[in-house]
Amino acid sequence: MKFTLQHTDTKSSARAGLIETDHGTIETPIFMPVGTVGSVKGLHFKEVSDDAKAQIILGNTYHLYLRPTTDVLHAAGGLHKFIGWDKPILTDSGGFQVFSLSQMRKLTPEGAQFRSHIDGSKHIFTPENVMDIQRLIGSDIMMAFDECPPGDSDYKYAKKSLDLTEQWLDRCIARFDSTEPLYGHSQTLFPIVQGAAHRDLRTRAAEHIAALGREGNAIGGLAVGEPTEVMYEMVELVNGILPKDRPRYLMGVGTPANILENIALGVDMFDCVMPTRNGRNGMIFTSEGIVNLKNQKWSKDFTPLDPNGPSFVDTRYTKAYVRHLFVAGEMLGPLIASQHNIAFYLWLVGEARKHIIAGDFAEWKNVMVKKVTTRL
Numbered sequence: 001m002k003f004t005l006q007h008t009d010t011k012s013s014a015r016a017g018l019i020e021t022d023h024g025t026i027e028t029p030i031f032m033p034v035g036t037v038g039s040v041k042g043l044h045f046k047e048v049s050d051d052a053k054a055q056i057i058l059g060n061t062y063h064l065y066l067r068p069t070t071d072v073l074h075a076a077g078g079l080h081k082f083i084g085w086d087k088p089i090l091t092d093s094g095g096f097q098v099f100s101l102s103q104m105r106k107l108t109p110e111g112a113q114f115r116s117h118i119d120g121s122k123h124i125f126t127p128e129n130v131m132d133i134q135r136l137i138g139s140d141i142m143m144a145f146d147e148c149p150p151g152d153s154d155y156k157y158a159k160k161s162l163d164l165t166e167q168w169l170d171r172c173i174a175r176f177d178s179t180e181p182l183y184g185h186s187q188t189l190f191p192i193v194q195g196a197a198h199r200d201l202r203t204r205a206a207e208h209i210a211a212l213g214r215e216g217n218a219i220g221g222l223a224v225g226e227p228t229e230v231m232y233e234m235v236e237l238v239n240g241i242l243p244k245d246r247p248r249y250l251m252g253v254g255t256p257a258n259i260l261e262n263i264a265l266g267v268d269m270f271d272c273v274m275p276t277r278n279g280r281n282g283m284i285f286t287s288e289g290i291v292n293l294k295n296q297k298w299s300k301d302f303t304p305l306d307p308n309g310p311s312f313v314d315t316r317y318t319k320a321y322v323r324h325l326f327v328a329g330e331m332l333g334p335l336i337a338s339q340h341n342i343a344f345y346l347w348l349v350g351e352a353r354k355h356i357i358a359g360d361f362a363e364w365k366n367v368m369v370k371k372v373t374t375r376l
Contacts, residue, residue: 001019001141002020003215003245004017004018005017005244009264009356009361011362012362019247021186021188022185024087027350029259029356038082042331043342047339049087051312052310052346053347053350054087054346055087055088056087056088059139061093062094063097064137077138079091079137088141089140093143095147095192096220098114101114107147110126111125125145127169128172135187136182141189142187144168146169147164149194150225151224158194158196161194162195165194172189173214193206193220195221195234202237205238206237209242216246219235219238219250223252223253223254235267249269250269251271255274256373257373260369261369263349264365276342280334280338285341286308290373298320299320299323303318309340309344310343313336
């Protein structure tokens with residue numbers, strides 16, 4: 001993987017760059033639609049790629065390990081071939097999912113023992129086998145196995161968690177560096193900065209990871225319960241330490257406003273389930289504000305879903321019609337809203353990139369943040 005930093009905004013830390021992988025080039029800043037089990041929920045990949053202009057998607061190691069299993073993925077020739085996606089894929093290590101199973105898992109220095117949320121069967125994730133699983137999945141970008149502590153973790157817990165994460169990171173790197181890709185394309189490993197909301201722990205983690213010199217780095221454990229202002233504080237702190245010539249990935253974030261503010265702080269890559277999850281519940285994000293399509297006020301609004309929207313659904317369907325679909329329980333409603341939201345998120349980061357290159361990102365961002373947080 002190769003990262004080229006092309007432009008940096010003069011009034012913020014926003015950056016525009018290129019990430020080159022064997023499955024294609026990614027223009028940053030970028031949003032990655034979440035394809036947890038090998039699908040962006042409810043959407044065809046043609047729509048995700050051609051209509052929404054997605055350049056990379058995300059899969060999840062925990063879920064793919066359980067279903068369809070690595071045996072199936074290996075037999076298929078990797079996740080790309082299994083799902084019919086020929087662009088880059090990033091896989092989360094599954095750490096967040098394992099640790100969200102707080103009543104069904106046990107942490108040891110060796111790894112994390114857990115029970116499947118599907119059938120209760122027992123499994124263990126170690127730094128070594130998580131690297132092996134991601135080799136079998138065949139993602140272009142692999143994530144280190146870490147513990148994701150709650151955002152409000154006290155200092156003692158956060159320090160113990162970071163100690164474990166750093167021990168596991170060393171083992172992830174050793175395993176990754178001693179193994180080879182399986183499907184003829186290269187893979188890269190991103191370490192993850194943890195430390196909850198404690199400045200000295202975040203500093204320690206970022207300095208440790210910066211010294212490793214990997215091809216890209218991630219920031220985890222934010223947007224997990226801490227106040228938004230704390231998230232921005234931690235991102236600014238960490239990005240002041242992580243190398244400027246490597247991409248920075250903020251995991252699991254977030255709202256359109258969160259994304260814009262974190263781009264201004266120097267983040268290059270994002271993912272979040274919000275576009276599809278909120279879309280399935282009738283909420284769409286637009287350049288003029290947030291629309292709850294289930295509200296009665298839209299029942300006779302025959303204007304386009306989003307007259308300025310980038311997707312074909314935005315001008316083909318009206319707010320009244322899509323509201324009707326939700327009220328009637330018709331599955332097309334959630335699909336249209338999800339398609340719109342994915343396309344909007346990709347449009348938003350694409351516009352951010354244009355304004356970074358043009359030199360007026362900071363001014364544009366301040367206007368857009370107000371718009372995208374307005375409830376219509």
